[in-house]
Amino acid sequence: MISQFIRKFKPSYELYNLFKRSELEHNIEKYKKYGIHKKYYSSVSSNDFIGLESPLNIHDKFNTRDTLPKEPSFQNLSKQRQEELLPWSDRGYIILKRFFSPDRVQQINDEVRRLDQSNKARWVGNKMMFAIHYSDIMLKASADPELMRIINLIMGKKMDLFQSINFLTGSEQRTHSDSYHMSTFPYGNIIAAWIALEKTTDQNGPLHYYEGSHKLPYLVNRDFGNAGTNLFLGKKQYSDYEDKIEDVLAEHNFERKILLAEPGDVLLWHSNLLHGGEPHHDKSLTRKSLVTHYYAEDAICYHEVSQRPTLKRPLDFPQ
Numbered sequence: 161m162i163s164q165f166i167r168k169f170k171p172s173y174e175l176y177n178l179f180k181r182s183e184l185e186h187n188i189e190k191y192k193k194y195g196i197h198k199k200y201y202s203s204v205s206s207n208d209f210i211g212l213e214s215p216l217n218i219h220d221k222f223n224t225r226d227t228l229p230k231e232p233s234f235q236n237l238s239k240q241r242q243e244e245l246l247p248w249s250d251r252g253y254i255i256l257k258r259f260f261s262p263d264r265v266q267q268i269n270d271e272v273r274r275l276d277q278s279n280k281a282r283w284v285g286n287k288m289m290f291a292i293h294y295s296d297i298m299l300k301a302s303a304d305p306e307l308m309r310i311i312n313l314i315m316g317k318k319m320d321l322f323q324s325i326n327f328l329t330g331s332e333q334r335t336h337s338d339s340y341h342m343s344t345f346p347y348g349n350i351i352a353a354w355i356a357l358e359k360t361t362d363q364n365g366p367l368h369y370y371e372g373s374h375k376l377p378y379l380v381n382r383d384f385g386n387a388g389t390n391l392f393l394g395k396k397q398y399s400d401y402e403d404k405i406e407d408v409l410a411e412h413n414f415e416r417k418i419l420l421a422e423p424g425d426v427l428l429w430h431s432n433l434l435h436g437g438e439p440h441h442d443k444s445l446t447r448k449s450l451v452t453h454y455y456a457e458d459a460i461c462y463h464e465v466s467q468r469p470t471l472k473r474p475l476d477f478p479q
């Protein structure tokens with residue numbers, strides 16, 4: 161009861177944030193730019209952006225099929241990669257087949273085992289969180305230069321690696337969008353990569369996603385009565401958000417896709433693409449994957465779900 165109160169009481173985490181200036185100051189300049197009167201430690205949510213115009217990223221405004229062929233960095237890609245990138249604006253995702261070589265996949269899987277066995281891994285439930293902060297191999301894979309070039313190209317701007325999550329089993333997560341968890345203003349300024357570290361089948365909890373759903377309006381707390389007040393977060397549960405997403409999907413006719421991936425395949429998805437994890441039926445199987453998220457350098461970064469600004473720890477790139 162008391163912990164519930166503290167979790168929902170905004171000043172309690174504002175106090176915590178007060179001591180985290182170095183990880184929160186990234187928003188200060190952007191608050192100024194958008195005329196948001198906030199301290200670095202303040203609670204922040206979509207309610208702070210009501211009435212502000214949220215400029216669209218280039219490939220939410222113009223179609224990648226028209227714009228990309230004019231880009232020199234697109235011309236430098238193989239024909240196969242070019243074909244893979246073109247549907248981004250239409251679908252809200254792209255699949256880069258066999259992007260990581262079998263050796264690279266093996267190296268990442270060996271590293272996950274090593275981290276786990278040496279107790280270095282930081283597990284939150286079935287997720288190994290932020291291994292990029294304690295593993296050079298995971299950092300190099302997540303910030304792979306070729307992957308970064310493609311990400312910057314389809315986002316039309318410079319993107320920065322923010323987090324990594326390793327899975328050994330399917331997440332079985334209900335359908336959601338990343339923009340509710342890792343939010344930005346202007347909207348649409350994060351992107352995710354889902355890297356297959358082994359084959360996924362209908363037995364080991366593959367990813368599902370709804371093609372074209374990235375074009376829906378961004379769903380925020382006030383859309384399901386969860387805006388809260390100046391002092392408190394809203395009273396709804398996370399499952400109320402998931403129920404709302406189901407209602408939204410029921411009103412549309414998006415095609416539900418299942419990713420049956422080969423090791424080394426990479427799926428990039430738009431921050432507003434609805435996706436989740438299928439049931440992991442055969443528990444004797446693993447489903448190894450690495451999910452990485454990248455924030456745009458020029459956007460306010462926060463978490464609509466908790467109304468907190470994003471804590472960004474610098475990454476220690478090996479020389």
Ligand SMILES: O=C(O)CCC(=O)C(=O)O
Pocket residue numbers: 325327330331332333338365366367435436437438449451
């Ligand atoms: O890997 C999965 O099953 C889902 C991952 C996911 O939904 C996410 O990281 O946002």
